[in-house]
Amino acid sequence: MKAMPIPALNNLRVFESVARLGHMGAAAAELHITPGAVSQQIKSLQSSLGVRLFNRQGRHLVLTPAGLSLHRSVAKGMEEISEGLRHAISQSQQALPTTTLTISTEPVFGASWLLPRLFAFKAAHPHIRLRIIEASHASEVDWRRADVALLYAAPPWEGLWWRPLRNLHMFPVCSPRLLQGRNALRQPYDLVHQRLLHEDDGTLWRRWLLEARVPYPGDSDLQIESFSMALQAACDGYGVALSDEFNSRRDLDQGLLVRPFALAVPAGLGYFCLCPEEQRHVPDVVRLIDWLIDSASLDGVPS
Structure with missing residues (x-):
């Protein structure tokens, strides 16, 4: 009988965390990755195995019978691997x-x-x-x-x-407050009613707006040459900044910033x-x- 290929260890590690915690967000926090990355790993594992591992009940994930069986084996295996790593590291670190x-x-x-x-x-x-x-x-x-x-x-x-x-990929970020009110951001064209926060000469905003098919509204009346200050101004609701998946990760996870639109363009x-x-x-x-x-x-x- 042909041996079944073993899934990637990263997929199994993510699966074990989600199965134990019952929530992708909690697993993401434990593993220091994003919920999107967790979801991708779980989809990849289920696709490679050809079985469904979770059912959703409200906001929580519950193991299917196949998932429960796999989790018992994976949890035991991960513990043995962890113990072996601890022992090997302890010996090498000495x-x-x-x-x-x-x-x-x-x-x-x-x-x-x-x-x-x-x-x-x-x-x-x-x-x-x-x-x-x-x-x-x-x-x-x-x-x-x-x-x-x-x-x-x-x-x-x-x-x-x-x-x-x-x-990196660049995308607009702003305070959740800008999603409400008279000039709420609902579609990319709504950016013409907002201050675009620049930390360059406008090149990045021109690139994003071109992909979004929105005309460039002209140079901002306030150019901020500090990226950190531009992001802070966005958090405080003074306009919309362009950021990326690294530098705004914490603010997005904490809800201080939101992505009003899904479009992201290569930063170059x-x-x-x-x-x-x-x-x-x-x-x-x-x-x-x-x-x-x-x-x-x-x-x-x-x-």
């Missing part, structure tokens, strides 16, 4: 000297996406101490202090080695992990960069 890595990154990205994930990295690599310093552009990174930089930019950079973290740039050429083979630097890239690959675009 032989590893304590090191310190300094990460240079942008303030908004650091607070909204990077920092929550570094606590999970620390749990898996207790021998590595981390420091975070601030830089918004490659030219601002202090490589006398930084071992790794995470930046929204475009290569090449002389003397540096890099790997792409993720390409993306986030990159950078390090000096001479650092690219340092084991702990490799561990950190590999871990960050794996973590980014698990995240879906928030809906």
